[in-house]
Amino acid sequence: MDYTEILKWLKDNLNEERYFHTLGTAQCAKELAAKYDLDCEKAYLAGLLHDCAKCFSNEKLLDIIHQNLDVEECEMLNYKTLHAPVSAYIAEKEFNVKDKEILSAIRWHTLGKLDMSDFDKIIFLADKIEPNTRDKEYCEQIRSILKENNGLNKALLKCYKETIKSLVKRDLKICLLTIEIYNKLEDLVNVN
Numbered sequence: 198m199d200y201t202e203i204l205k206w207l208k209d210n211l212n213e214e215r216y217f218h219t220l221g222t223a224q225c226a227k228e229l230a231a232k233y234d235l236d237c238e239k240a241y242l243a244g245l246l247h248d249c250a251k252c253f254s255n256e257k258l259l260d261i262i263h264q265n266l267d268v269e270e271c272e273m274l275n276y277k278t279l280h281a282p283v284s285a286y287i288a289e290k291e292f293n294v295k296d297k298e299i300l301s302a303i304r305w306h307t308l309g310k311l312d313m314s315d316f317d318k319i320i321f322l323a324d325k326i327e328p329n330t331r332d333k334e335y336c337e338q339i340r341s342i343l344k345e346n347n348g349l350n351k352a353l354l355k356c357y358k359e360t361i362k363s364l365v366k367r368d369l370k371i372c373l374l375t376i377e378i379y380n381k382l383e384d385l386v387n388v389n
Contacts, residue, residue, distance in 0.1 A: 198238055203245055203292060211252050214330060219248055221327030222320075229319035233349065236298075236316075243302045243320045246292065250283035258283050271372030272308060281307040309357070309378045318349050325356050335359070347386060354382040 223244030230240035285304035302320035
């Protein structure tokens with residue numbers, strides 16, 4: 198697939214660090230897809246587009262949401278998560294992405310959802326562990342966990358633990374969905 202148009206759009210609409218992060222996420226998603234026998238091209242495309250709305254103003258994000266999208270109530274509490282549903286919307290409307298798996302992975306890469314597919318999980322994780330802009334030590338911890346039996350769920354659980362700790366440390370609200378996903382992952386990890 199030719200990504201020239203997408204890369205140009207991203208370069209025009211993201212700051213340099215976000216663009217660099219996006220390229221790292223796309224490559225990491227492709228590698229994780231290969232590891233888990235998922236579609237590498239779809240993973241790369243989802244990685245490229247996962248943050249395409251990240252540099253939009255809050256006003257622009259809210260305008261697109263109010264006119265076109267339904268979002269979780271808790272997403273409205275933290276504007277940092279609003280780019281995910283808008284990025285899925287942009288992927289579909291601007292780049293004609295119709296694949297539901299790609300759109301779901303983009304849509305839920307920040308908050309997650311209770312019924313995440315393995316494809317959703319690898320995009321979520323690729324965003325957290327891409328090597329271009331993320332903390333190297335943290336990335337290595339997650340990559341090490343991914344090598345374990347049931348590593349995908351264990352790595353995801355580690356990400357949610359760290360997110361919850363960070364939110365508590367900063368006295369920020371924790372979305373009920375985040376707690377529900379954490380609890381479900383605990384069950385999945387402890388059963389397997």
